[in-house]
Amino acid sequence: MDAIKIREATINDLPHIVKLMADDTIGRQREIYTAPLEQCYIDAFNKIRDDKNNILLVACDDEKVVGSLQITFTQYLSHKGSVRATIENVHVAESRRNLGIGTRLMKYAVNLAKEKNCSIVQLTSNKIRKDAHRFYERIGFRATHEGMKLSLE
């Protein structure tokens, strides 16, 4: 695990991130990994990179991307005008699970949230992902809320 490094993603990591996203029970129904990548992913990456409230993180083993997540900081009025951190799109390569990579990524993200004085770190996880819920509970998250979605597609 010492070789694992967490850092902000660059455009060179993007194909690896999209591959991780597409190589997933739910992701394979909605993502497309091609070489070269579809332009929609490149446009999205550039918008995320240019927004100070959004950070894409990758976990790398040497130079190989083995995990990723996105963290978003949002100013709210609630909790006396606090900022919250929302984590989305958490992925670890299937062949590299249960090795602590997800924990390292999440702890890095939680530390970023602490540095920004966030009141809460939050995420939603599909109810079919029971393993993921146990993982998040192990690192301190509590499933106190219903995560409700309305698809517009």
Add this chain to the structure above:
Amino acid sequence: MDAIKIREATINDLPHIVKLMADDTIGRQREIYTAPLEQCYIDAFNKIRDDKNNILLVACDDEKVVGSLQITFTQYLSHKGSVRATIENVHVAESRRNLGIGTRLMKYAVNLAKEKNCSIVQLTSNKIRKDAHRFYERIGFRATHEGMKLSLE
């Protein structure tokens, strides 16, 4: 209901919004309504107003604020690089519930999300708010996800 107008909040609405937030089962444990308002709410309001990805809406009956919510637009890589809308801090004055004000507010927010080509509108709602879940389901939301929180306070 014809008198109800939905519009973007101004600083003059802020005391009314904070009062709505504080006058709530969960909100009264964490918000403070004072006249004049605590500076933390004014600072938060200004940051939300200055961020193009965040909009605070109010429902008004004539000039009286009777409901509010915040909508946030976030660029993600997932769903082929789509933008999602997240709704938070939905409040309707206790004396004005079950009159369709929440539905009007939510529909207005969903229309904003459609205009911005969002793939999904999402929210989390505390598991104790059973009435709220039924309300969101009636307007098309599905509780497909666990909403997990880690408090940093």
